[in-house]
Amino acid sequence: MLVQGIDADSFAEDIGLAEKDVILSINRQPVDSAEDIHKIQTTLKPGDPVAFHIMRPTPAGRGHVPQWTSTFVSGALPKE
Numbered sequence: 001m002l003v004q005g006i007d008a009d010s011f012a013e014d015i016g017l018a019e020k021d022v023i024l025s026i027n028r029q030p031v032d033s034a035e036d037i038h039k040i041q042t043t044l045k046p047g048d049p050v051a052f053h054i055m056r057p058t059p060a061g062r063g064h065v066p067q068w069t070s071t072f073v074s075g076a077l078p079k080e
Contacts, residue, residue, distance in 0.1 A: 001031050015052070015075035022055040024070075046079045 003021040006012050017023075023031050026040045027050060044050065051074035060066040 001034065001037060011075065011078060015050075016073045017052065017054070018056065020057055022068075023052055024055060025053040027051055028053075044077060046077055048077050050074060050077060 001023045003019055005019055025031055029040055051072055053072055055068045055070055057066045058069055
């Protein structure tokens with residue numbers, strides 16, 4: 001799932017998700033669609049830890065193809 005934008009002051013911004021990241025899994029559950037994300041969201045409660053496995057593009061030099069880096073971003077959901 002391609003991240004198309006991040007809302008300012010959101011949980012996603014707080015943990016470091018960025019536009020153009022590709023979400024591969026959330027809490028070790030594969031993500032292939034918006035429906036997958038919704039199903040995972042319904043199981044989470046305020047204060048729960050959440051880990052995203054993502055692929056992130058790295059800037060390419062002039063005339064070069066961007067490279068991709070596998071990484072994790074995580075945090076605890078806000079308690080409110």
